[in-house]
Amino acid sequence: MFGGFFDKLKDGLSKTRNSIADKVSDVLKLAVVIDDDLYEELEEILITSDIGVETSVYVIEKLRKRVREYKIKDPAEIIPCLKEVLMDILGNDENLIENEKLPRVILVIGVNGVGKTTSIGKMASIFKNSKHKVLIAAADTFRAAAIDQLEVWSTRAGVALVKHQEGSDPAAVVFDAVQAAKARKIDVLICDTAGRLHNKKNLMDELAKIDRVIKREYSEAQMETLLVIDSTTGQNGIQQAKQFMEICTIDGIILTKLDGTAKGGVVISIKNQLNIPVKYIGVGEGIDDLQEFNPRDFVEALF
Template identity: 80%
Template sequence: MFGGFFDKLKGGLAKTRNSITERISEVLNLAIVIDDELYEELEEILITADIGVETSIYIIEKLKKNIKDNKINEPAQVIPCLKEVIIDILDNDENGEKILKLPKVILIIGVNGVGKTTSIGKIAFNLKNEKYKVLIAAADTFRAAAIEQLEVWCKRADVSLIKHQEGSDPAAVVFDAVQAAKARKVDVLLCDTAGRLHNKKNLMDELAKIGRVIKREYSEAVMETLLVIDATTGQNGVQQAKQFMETCPVDGIILTKLDGTAKGGVVISIKKQLNIPVKYIGIGEGINDLQVFNSKDFVEALF
C-alpha cells in the first residue's frame, strides 16, 4: 500500500495502538520470563481493547502454542508472534476479489448514524477513480435526509443517482436503478437501504423484496451485501452484525470511524466471531479516507 495511506492508517489507529500495543510493550518490557501471569496480563489488555472475551482467549491460546512450538523464551519476541496470530485470523478471505466480476450490485445495509450514506459516496468515488462506471440507488426512502445526502455525494463523486419521493417503495427504486444500470452498461450499482433494526420484520421484508427484484431483473449481476458498522461502538457493533445476519446474508463489513476510537480491535473480533471479512475501513472524513482493508497493513499499523 502506498506510503501516504499507510501513514494515515497509522495515524487513524493511534488511539487503538495506545490501548493495545503500548500497554503490551510495557508489560513485555517488565517481564523477565514468559509465564501464565504474563499471558493473563496480555489477555486482559486484549479484552479491554474491545477484542472481545472469546476472541482474546483464542488469541492467547494460539500465542501460547506458537511460542511453545518455536521454543521462544524471550518476552521481547512475543510481539512478532502475536502479530502472526492476528494476521492469521484476519487473512483467510479473498479480499477485493469479487469486485472484478462485473456487472455487480452492492447492497449497503446498517443502522442509521453509522456512516452508511457517506460510505456509499466514498466507495463510488474510489470505483470511479479506478475507471469503473458507477450508479447509485437511493433506496433508503424512509429518511428524507438520506436522499439529499446522497445527492451531495453523487455530485462530489460525479456519479448519477436514481431516486423516488420520500416514503416510496424501496424495491421500486431498485427496479428503476437496475433498468438504468443495464441500459447505461454500468459496472457497479450501489444501493442504499433503510437502517431500521428495531423494526426487524419490516427490514427483513424490505431487503428480501429488493433481493428478489435484483435476482429477477438483473440475474447476470454479482450481488454483494455489505454491512456498515461504526467502530466506536466496539463489541456492540458485533451484536448489531449478528442481528443483521439473522435478517439477510452479509458478505462483508465496512468499518467506519476507526480514527476516532480506541476500539479498533473490534476488527479482529468481527472476523473471528462472525467469520465475515472486513472489506473497507474508514479512517477519516475525507473522500479518500475509506480504503480497501488489508490485514497485513492493519496489523503493521497497529504495532
C-alpha cells in the same frame, strides 16, 4: 500499498495502537519470564481494547501454542508471534475487491448513524477512480435526509443517483436503478437501504423484495451485501451484525470511524466471531479516507 495510504492507516489507528500495541510493549518490557501471569496481563489488555472476551481468550491460547512451538524464552520476542496469530485470524483476504466480476450490485445495510451514506459516497469514488462506471440508488426512502445526503455525496463523487420521493417503495427505486444500470452499461450499482433494526420484520421483507427484484431483473450481475458498522461502538457493533445476520446474508463489513476510536480491535473479533471479512475501513472524514482493508497492513500499522 502506497505510502500515503499506509501513513493514513497508521494515523487512523493511533488511538487503537495506544490501547493495544503500546500497552503490550510496556508489559513485555517489564516481564522477566514468560509465565501465566504474563499471559493473563496480555489477555486483559486485549479484552479492554474491545477485542472481546471470546476472541481475546482465543488469541492468547494460540499465542501460548506458538511460543511453545518456537521455544521462545525472551518476552521481547512475543510481539512477532502475536502479529502472526492476528494475521492468521484476519486471513489473507488481500485484493478481494479487484477479483470480483462486473457488473456488480452492492447492497449497503446498517443502522442509521453508522456512516452508511458517507461510506456509499466514498465507495462510489473508489470505483470511479478505478475507471468504473458507477450508479447509486437511494433506496432508503424512509428518511428524507438520507436521500438528500446521498445526493450531496453522489455529486461529490461525480456519479449519478436514482431516487424517488420519501416514503416510496424501496424495491421500485432499485427496479428503476437496475434498468438505468443496464441501459447505461454501468459497472457497479450501489444501493442504500433503510436501517431500521427495531422493526426487523419490515426490514426483512423489504430486503427480500429488493433481492428478488435484482435477481429477476439483473441476474447477470454479481450481488453482494455489505454491512456498515461504526467501530466506536466496539462490541455493540458485533451484536448489531448478529442481528442483521438473522435478516440476510452478509458478504462483508465496512468499518467506519476507526480514526476516532481506541476500539479498532473490534476488527479482529468481527473476523473471529462472525467469520465475515472486513472489506473497507474508514480512517477519516475525506472522500478518499475509505480504504480497502488489507489484513497485513492493518496488523503492521497496529504495531
